[in-house]
Amino acid sequence: MNGHPTLAMLVYVMAATAAIYLSSLAMSLLLAATSPRYHGLNVMILLRSRSSTLAAGMLFALQMILLSVLFARLGAPGFAANVILIGLALGAGIMGLSCMSYVAGRRVLRLAGRENPSRLACIAVGHTVIFLAGLIPVLGWLTVSYAVLTGVGAVMHSLYLYARHRRSGAWLDLAAAAAQSPIR
Numbered sequence: 001m002n003g004h005p006t007l008a009m010l011v012y013v014m015a016a017t018a019a020i021y022l023s024s025l026a027m028s029l030l031l032a033a034t035s036p037r038y039h040g041l042n043v044m045i046l047l048r049s050r051s052s053t054l055a056a057g058m059l060f061a062l063q064m065i066l067l068s069v070l071f072a073r074l075g076a077p078g079f080a081a082n083v084i085l086i087g088l089a090l091g092a093g094i095m096g097l098s099c100m101s102y103v104a105g106r107r108v109l110r111l112a113g114r115e116n117p118s119r120l121a122c123i124a125v126g127h128t129v130i131f132l133a134g135l136i137p138v139l140g141w142l143t144v145s146y147a148v149l150t151g152v153g154a155v156m157h158s159l160y161l162y163a164r165h166r167r168s169g170a171w172l173d174l175a176a177a178a179a180q181s182p183i184r
Contacts, residue, residue: 017135025127028098032123038158039119042099045161046154053153057096060152064089096151101126104147 005013032039046053068085071078102119105126109117117125134144 021128021131024094024097024131025124027094028101028123028127029120031095031098032102032119036119039095039099039102041158041161042095042151042154043102045157046099046103046150049157050150053157054146054150055153056156057149057151057153060089060092060156061149092152092155093148095155096153097127097130097148098123098151099154100147100151101130104129 064085068082071081071085074081101123103126105122105124106117108125108129109122130144130147133140136143
């Protein structure tokens with residue numbers, strides 16, 4: 001094989017990359033389409049406090065790592081707990097990526113001259129930009145990590161708002177206002 005990749009290996013890598021891109025785009029669009037109020041609230045939180053959402057996302061990631069190490073020592077019950085943790089982290093990551101994709105896509109489409117693009121178009125364009133940035137070694141990986149961690153931090157902030165205001169119903173008012181307000 002002399003150290004050079006074969007054509008079959010390159011085709012396999014390209015197909016796997018396309019599958020990852022399409023599946024994560026489909027999940028982002030599905031989450032945004034099925035829960036526009038929650039998605040809007042996450043985006044509103046993201047735009048208002050990006051540094052605190054990044055810190056919350058990093059804290060969430062650290063917490064997931066520490067819990068998975070702890071659960072790994074428990075044997076079979078720990079394996080089941082780790083599967084649940086991975087599902088939670090994946091769900092938060094996809095929702096966070098969807099929110100950051102919306103922000104990035106809206107900026108790109110506004111630069112292109114589209115004044116009022118739809119939410120799903122913004123997510124599709126932003127997701128493509130973030131995914132293409134992730135193909136650049138090191139700098140792109142840092143960009144994607146920033147996008148996912150900041151988005152996850154926004155999800156954590158919105159869950160905190162839900163836990164704090166769920167009895168009064170104010171959380172639903174915040175989510176409804178976020179979904180209807182024009183996000184700049």
